[in-house]
Amino acid sequence: MTGRAMDPLPAAAVGAAAEAEADEEADPPASDLPTPQAIEPQAIVQQVPAPSRMQMPQGNPLLLSHTLQELLARDTVQVELIPEKKGLFLKHVEYEVSSQRFKSSVYRRYNDFVVFQEMLLHKFPYRMVPALPPKRMLGADREFIEARRRALKRFVNLVARHPLFSEDVVLKLFLSFSGSDVQNKLKESAQCVGDEFLNCKLATRAKDFLPADIQAQFAISRELIRNIYNSFHKLRDRAERIASRAIDNAADLLIFGKELSAIGSDTTPLPSWAALNSSTWGSLKQALKGLSVEFALLADKAAQQGKQEENDVVEKLNLFLDLLQSYKDLCERHERGVLHKHQRALHKYSLMKRQMMSATAQNREPESVEQLESRIVEQENAIQTMELRNYFSLYCLHQETQLIHVYLPLTSHILRAFVNSQIQGHKEMSKVWNDLRPKLSCLFAGPHSTLTPPCSPPEDGLCPH
Secondary structure, X not given: OOOOOOOOOOHHHHHHHHHHHOOOOOXXXXXXXXXXXXXOHHHHHHHOOOOOOOOOOOOOOOOOOOOXXXXXXXOOEEEEEEEEEEOOOOEEEEEEEEEOOOOEEEEEEHXXXXXXXXXXXXXOOOOOOOOOOOOOOOOOOHHHHHHHHHHHHHHHHHHHXXXXXXXXXXXXXXXXXXXXXXXXXXXXXXXXXXXXXXXXXXHHHHHHHOOOOHHHHHHHHHHHHHHHHHHHHHHHHHHHHHHHHHHHHHHHHHHHHHHHHHHHOOXXXXXXXXXXXXXXXXXXXXXXXXXXXXXXXXXXXXXXXXXXXXXXXHHHHHHHHHHHHHHHHHHHHHHHHHHXXXXXXXXXXXXXXXXXXXXHHOOOOHHHHHHHHXXXXXXXXHHHHHHHHXXXXXXXXXXXXXXXXXXXXXXXXXXXXXXXXXXXXXXXXXXXXXXXXXXHHHHOEOHHHOEOOOOOOOOOOOOOO
């Protein structure tokens, strides 16, 4: 996080802010995070003990103890396309969403995912809620639909493996409710309760669990995660190119083999002045036609390698990038939402204090002064609530940062998949190339129509035969 620490500002600082900002208009409200709900801040503050900030409580709930294996084992969700259905005006795409954990299989549309994400943001505004892929109303070709399917699969798997989301009723409804009104069910389950701040027992004590240098720690962590994101973005781009080259190589090998088969299938007779006799030409054509089978097999092996690298390497890189992007989005929500609202509340409070001082000096009616005093008390309570939310937001950010670090060993999984794919792909293609080599002997005709095997090419790459 950037900027100053979020300790409550002293009265002098509030007064200075009032002098500097008294003539400015209030900023527009930020809508990224929910507006603090009705609550009695004084009652909340009374429940908060005052331990020394220098001593971390024993068994600090701020610290996570999860491993990557534990998170991955929580659930594996498959998202598959089902045949398109024609609506009244447009076709719409449906997905079959299957969960190993809940042993369920349900049908979902893109708008169901949208409501699901909105409810997660409503209940967990201070957590890493992954972004959804864009919705394209017109011109959604097969490539776009497949890319969106993959992105939706990554989204729901990240949610299903999150320590908090995985235990929430909203996730269970989305993955297992088979009724037709899933969107209403999701909204009912989320809107009948407040957000995490109002439901977490430790929310009002979050400040006590945070380290004193929380701002410095987050500045370092945020810079590290930004650098990791940039590097993994480049790795993903290169992995995509490698997989794409394998698929392009498969297409080229297949066309190469088809052209050999076309030569072998040519029925045009040899002219009388041809140097080769008809039997030699016939043998050559038969051999060329036979080679197309091996080239088709080579093309299949190359295509398998490209698809495997797309699924095991590129998709895992995209999964990690989606997680890193959700962390970056969370940091921006914290700064635009919590901090911004806190600053606006302080600004409004300073203006009220100035109005109160002016009303007292001008000996206004007691009723108007009492109303102003009541408004000031309400604003003080709102500021106290926002300060508690500030610290709780930092508390959650600290845990989400730990979650990013838990996912870092995914790098070894990705590299292992990449190396294994390369080894297996080259091994299988090498076997086909080696099996093909002896069949080349019949392509080289010697004197009196005899066939001689190919020679080893000299340094210039040209064979004298």
